[in-house]
Amino acid sequence: MQSNRRPTLQDFVDDEMLRAPLLFDQVVDAVLEMWRKAIGHGLRHGIDAPRVLQSHRGDLVSEAVRALRQQVSAHRGPAAAVPGAGGPAAPQKLELSLIDEDEVAADIEVSRAIERIKSMAEFELRELQAFTSALVGDFNVSKDTNPFRPEAYVRALWQGAQTLPMSRGGQAALLHDAADALAKTLRQGYAAACSRLEDQGIEPAVYRTIVVSPATRGGPMHHETAAAQVDVSLQEIRDSLPMPLGGVPPLPSHAAGPRIDHQLIDLLSRLFDAIQSDRSLPPPCLALLLRLHPTALRLAVQDASMLDDYDHPVWRFMDRLAFCISTAHAIELERWLQFARQLVDHLVADGAADVARFQWALERITAYERHSFERALLVAQPEISSLQQTADPAEQTLDIETMDTVPAELLPDDATITPANAIQPVVLLPGEHLRAYLQGDWRLMQLLWTDRSGETWLLRDAATTRHWALRLRAVERLAAAQLALPVRPRSLVRTAADRMLRSMPPIAR
Numbered sequence: 051m052q053s054n055r056r057p058t059l060q061d062f063v064d065d066e067m068l069r070a071p072l073l074f075d076q077v078v079d080a081v082l083e084m085w086r087k088a089i090g091h092g093l094r095h096g097i098d099a100p101r102v103l104q105s106h107r108g109d110l111v112s113e114a115v116r117a118l119r120q121q122v123s124a125h126r127g128p129a130a131a132v133p134g135a136g137g138p139a140a141p142q143k144l145e146l147s148l149i150d151e152d153e154v155a156a157d158i159e160v161s162r163a164i165e166r167i168k169s170m171a172e173f174e175l176r177e178l179q180a181f182t183s184a185l186v187g188d189f190n191v192s193k194d195t196n197p198f199r200p201e202a203y204v205r206a207l208w209q210g211a212q213t214l215p216m217s218r219g220g221q222a223a224l225l226h227d228a229a230d231a232l233a234k235t236l237r238q239g240y241a242a243a244c245s246r247l248e249d250q251g252i253e254p255a256v257y258r259t260i261v262v263s264p265a266t267r268g269g270p271m272h273h274e275t276a277a278a279q280v281d282v283s284l285q286e287i288r289d290s291l292p293m294p295l296g297g298v299p300p301l302p303s304h305a306a307g308p309r310i311d312h313q314l315i316d317l318l319s320r321l322f323d324a325i326q327s328d329r330s331l332p333p334p335c336l337a338l339l340l341r342l343h344p345t346a347l348r349l350a351v352q353d354a355s356m357l358d359d360y361d362h363p364v365w366r367f368m369d370r371l372a373f374c375i376s377t378a379h380a381i382e383l384e385r386w387l388q389f390a391r392q393l394v395d396h397l398v399a400d401g402a403a404d405v406a407r408f409q410w411a412l413e414r415i416t417a418y419e420r421h422s423f424e425r426a427l428l429v430a431q432p433e434i435s436s437l438q439q440t441a442d443p444a445e446q447t448l449d450i451e452t453m454d455t456v457p458a459e460l461l462p463d464d465a466t467i468t469p470a471n472a473i474q475p476v477v478l479l480p481g482e483h484l485r486a487y488l489q490g491d492w493r494l495m496q497l498l499w500t501d502r503s504g505e506t507w508l509l510r511d512a513a514t515t516r517h518w519a520l521r522l523r524a525v526e527r528l529a530a531a532q533l534a535l536p537v538r539p540r541s542l543v544r545t546a547a548d549r550m551l552r553s554m555p556p557i558a559r
Contacts, residue, residue, distance in 0.1 A: 057185065057247070070115045077228050077231045082107075085100045109210075109214075111210060154527045156218065156221070157489065164200050164204050166229045168200055203236060284321075284356070284547060325542050326340060339542075342364075352403060370416070371390055372539075379422075380513050430508060433517050434508060478536055480497050480500065483537040486535075487534070495510060498517070
C-alpha cells in the first residue's frame with residue numbers, strides 16, 4: 051500500500067545518496083573511454099593510467115560517495131554532520147606544509163569543474179533549488195537548501211581521485227578530464243530529481259524569482275578589487291539633484307545659521323541608503339556606518355571639500371572601518387567591533403562635527419591594525435622560525451619549466467594555467483590581505499611573513515586557526531586563473547555614488 055506521507059528533505063537526501071555510486075561510475079567510464087582513445091596519440095600522464103583507474107575504480111567510487119555523504123551532512127548543519135556535536139570544534143594545531151604549484155593545480159581544476167557544472171546545469175540547479183526549498187517550507191527561497199550542490203560532487207570526486215596510486219598531477223588530470231562528463235551527468239541527475247519530486251506531489255517554490263548571477267560563478271564576488279569608476283564629484287551630483295517643489299522655504303527671521311540645503315540633505319541620504327544596501331558589508335558594520343549619517347551631514351554643511359574629495363577624512367574613516375571589520379580574524383571580530391563602537395561613540399557624542407576628530411579616529415584604526423598584526427606575528431613565530439630554519443630558496447623554488455608532475459592535459463584551451471612567461475607578479479606586503487581558492491574553498495588570508503627571497507609566504511586564515519605556507523609561484527598560478535586576488539579597502543562613498551549615477555539621468559558637464 052503506497053504511503054501518502056509527504057516526503058522530507060531527508061527522504062530526498064537518502065534517495066540521492068543511493069544513486070551516487072552509479073553517478074560516479076558513469077563519470078569514471080567516460081574518463082576511461084577518453085584515456086583509452088588517447089593512448090595511441092600519447093597519454094602524457096602515463097600509458098598505465100587507464101589500467102590504474104580501472105583497477106582502483108572501486109576505491110575511487112567508495113571514497114567519493116563517502117566524501118559526498120560527509121559534505122551533504124555538513125551542509126545541513128553540525129547536528130546532521132556529527133551526532134552529538136554541540137557547537138564549533140575547538141581550535142586544533144594543524145601541521146604546516148608548504149604549498150607549491152602541484153598543489154594549486156588541483157585547486158584550479160576543482161574550481162574549473164565547479165564552474166563548468168554551474169554553467170551547463172544552470173536551469174536545472176535553479177529548478178532543484180525551488181523543489182528543495184519547498185521541502186523545507188522555504189517558499190520565498192531565502193537560503194540555499196540544496197545539499198547536492200556542484201561543489202559537493204566535485205570535491206567528492208577529487209577525494210576519490212586521491213585514492214589512485216598516481217602523482218598529484220595525474221590525479222588532477224583525471225579531475226580535468228572528468229569535468230565535462232560530471233557536468234553532463236549532473237545535469238541529467240538534477241533534472242531527474244526534479245521530476246521525481248514533482249511526481250511525489252511537491253510543488254516547487256517560486257523558482258522564477260531565483261536568479262543565478264554570472265558574477266557569482268567561479269567564487270565569491272571580489273568587490274574589494276573592483277573600484278567604482280566615478281568621474282564626477284559629489285558636488286556635481288548634488289547640483290544635479292532636483293530642488294523640492296516650491297523651492298527652498300526661507301528661514302524664519304529669528305533663525306541663525308546656514309540656510310537649509312535640501313539638495314545636500316537629499317545627496318547624503320541617498321549615499322547612506324546606497325551604503326546600507328551593500329550586502330557585502332557585515333550587518334554590525336552597517337549599523338555603525340548608519341550612526342555616522344547625521345554627523346557627516348553636519349560636517350558637509352560646514353566643509354565643502356567633503357563633496358569635492360572622495361579621499362576626505364570622513365570617507366576614508368568609513369572605508370577603513372568597514373575594511374577592518376570585514377577582514378577581521380574570527381577570534382578578533384568582537385574586539386574589533388567593540389573598538390569601532392567606541393570610536394563612533396566619540397565621533398557622534400556631542401553632535402559636534404569636526405574633521406580633526408575623523409582624522410584622529412582614522413589614526414587610531416591604523417594603530418589598532420598594526421597592533422593586531424603584531425599580535426598575529428607573535429602567534430605565528432613558531433611557524434616562521436621553522437620556515438626560516440628549513441627554507442632554502444634554491445631548493446624550495448620550482449622552475450615551471452622543470453615541473454614534470456603537471457601534465458600537458460592540465461593546460462586546457464581556455465588557458466586555466468598559463469605559461470611561466472605569461473604569469474604576472476603578485477605584489478602583496480606583510481599585513482595585506484588576499485582571497486584565494488585553496489583546497490576546495492575560498493579563503494580570506496592575511497600575509498604575515500615572507501622569506502628574504504620573497505619566494506615563501508606565510509599567511510593567516512581569517513576564519514580558522516590555520517596558517518598557510520605558500521610558494522610565490524603557487525600564488526601566481528592561482529592569480530593567473532583568477533583564483534587569488536588582493537583584498538584592499540574600497541571607497542564606500544564612491545561605490546554609493548556610482549549606484550546613484552546609474553539610476554539618474556546623465557549629468558550635463
